[in-house]
Amino acid sequence: MALAKRIIPCLDVDKGRVVKGVNFVDIRDAGNPVEVAKRYNEQGADEITFLDITASNEDRATTVHMVEEIASEVFIPLTVGGGIRTCEDIRRMLNAGADKVGINTAAVFNPDFVKEAASRFGSQCIVVAIDCKKVSAPGETNRWEIFTHGGRKATGINAVEWAIKMTEYGAGEILLTSMDRDGTKNGFDLDVTHAISNATAVPIIASGGVGNLQHLADGVTLGHADAVLAASIFHFGEYTIPEAKAFMAAQGIEMRL
Amino acid sequence: MKTIAVIDYGMGNLHSVSKALEHVASNQRVVVTADPEVIRNAEHVVLPGVGAIRDCMAEIRRLGIDQVVQENIASGKPFLGICVGYQALMQDSEENGGVPCLAHFDGHVRFFGDNLVDEQGEKLKVPHMGWNQVKQTSNHPIWQGIEDNSRFYFVHSYYVEASHPQEVIGETVYGKTCHVALAHQNVVAVQFHPEKSHNAGLQLLKNFAEWNGQA
Structure with missing residues (x-):
């Protein structure tokens, strides 16, 4: 008897459609979010993450509506991220049916927001999303830095130290994305996943770079992730969730089958 | 039409509990409410909850929900506590420096601890988050x-340590054995989120909606 590692398909949603970019650019259409979420729910996904990658207010209203629709039909945990900047944003998403919210840029500019959010809504629903890139030169000790604005702006913040700080501020979970790997299909950055998982007490979701099922397994066995997130390998039908689970279970990983 | 009242005391996500109940009990009316009269007249009552226990208990007391819960339990109608709504039924919780609760069940709510390990000595994350047996x-x-x-x-x-083994109907191991489901007469309480537990969870909610409160 043990806690299962989770597989989380991620829906990057832009203007009401699921899209998937490579290194945060070059977008490709993958369908209607509600249909996609229902398909993953039926396949046995352990959770669903919905990332609203558009910024305009109009699109945000569409997001709330879609979250409502997904939450009425999908009875597994749903995390919504993208543009969460205030407690009012969080309340709106929770009321729409989200179970957790992902806070990213707003945490970097105002770390106290994470504290406020955790004390008001509980740590269990506060996921801090960390987008990082490796900044150390080859041969140097590994060092990763936080980037904002879709990976365009460096912040000078050390990713491991930031993760520790965020859990102290009340984050209940960390969604860790390697921007070097995102969309590349070369696998997770296992070093940063391992470093952050071992440095913090909360669950870590590895994200960015999954190209095959071995990458998912490696995220858990080598990266010490508690959950693995992927988008394109599932969206475009290369693999199904049950295939991924069976593959990981065959390597001795505890899964919900 | 029979009614399932989901008690709203301002904490957390009631949407998913009510949506899941609507999904499995299409012949019953599901209302999310803090109105004692509506709760009193319902045939089934659910006490959900997420967040910190101190705030939950403060709201429960401020809104007079503690009285309503006691009356409902005493009336013999089927009653379901979920997550913090379960913990609130215990005597007290170690969270927030110690908080007295409703004391419907004998037992305490304890912190998992900072040095939780599994049987192999591997470090376990807290919160206990995800799918467990x-x-x-x-x-x-x-x-x-x-x-x-x-x-x-x-x-x-935080996890429940119940005082009476005969009230425990479900256990989960996470570093230690946790009492994750208790039952006594017309009351059932669970630590996990049935509304988020896909088919098994929906079945549990369906069973509750159809239950007459007799064990």
Whole structure:
């Protein structure tokens, strides 16, 4: 008897459609979010993450509506991220049916927001999303830095130290994305996943770079992730969730089958 | 039409509980409410809850929900506590420096601790978040049609240690044995989130909606 590692398909949603970019650019259409979420729910996904990658207010209203629709039909945990900047944003998403919210840029500019959010809504629903890139030169000790604005702006913040700080501020979970790997299909950055998982007490979701099922397994066995997130390998039908689970279970990983 | 009242005391996500109940009990009316009269008249009552226990208990007392809960339990109608709504039924919780609760069940809510490890000595994360197996330690109507050791979705940093083993109907191991489901007469309470636990969870809610409160 043990806690299962989770597989989380991620829906990057832009203007009401699921899209998937490579290194945060070059977008490709993958369908209607509600249909996609229902398909993953039926396949046995352990959770669903919905990332609203558009910024305009109009699109945000569409997001709330879609979250409502997904939450009425999908009875597994749903995390919504993208543009969460205030407690009012969080309340709106929770009321729409989200179970957790992902806070990213707003945490970097105002770390106290994470504290406020955790004390008001509980740590269990506060996921801090960390987008990082490796900044150390080859041969140097590994060092990763936080980037904002879709990976365009460096912040000078050390990713491991930031993760520790965020859990102290009340984050209940960390969604860790390697921007070097995102969309590349070369696998997770296992070093940063391992470093952050071992440095913090909360669950870590590895994200960015999954190209095959071995990458998912490696995220858990080598990266010490508690959950693995992927988008394109599932969206475009290369693999199904049950295939991924069976593959990981065959390597001795505890899964919900 | 019979009514299932989901008690709203301003904490957390009631949407998912009510949506899941609507999904499994299409012949019953599901209302989310803090109105004592509506709760009194309902045939089934659910006490959900997420967040910190101190705030939950403060709201429960401020809104007079403690009275309503006691009346409802005493009336013999089926009553379900979920997550913090379960913990609130215990005597007290270690969270927030110690908080007295409703004391419907004897037992305490304890912190998992900072140095939680599994049987192999591997560090375990807190909160206990994700899908874990629930061993059905007694044959209760709420488990009908659910396979023993099915996985349910959990998210909590504090766990229940019940005083009376005969009230425990479900256990989960996470560093220690946690009492994740209790039952006594017309009251059932669970630590996990049935509304987020896919087929097993929906079945449990369906069982509750159809339950007459007799164990």
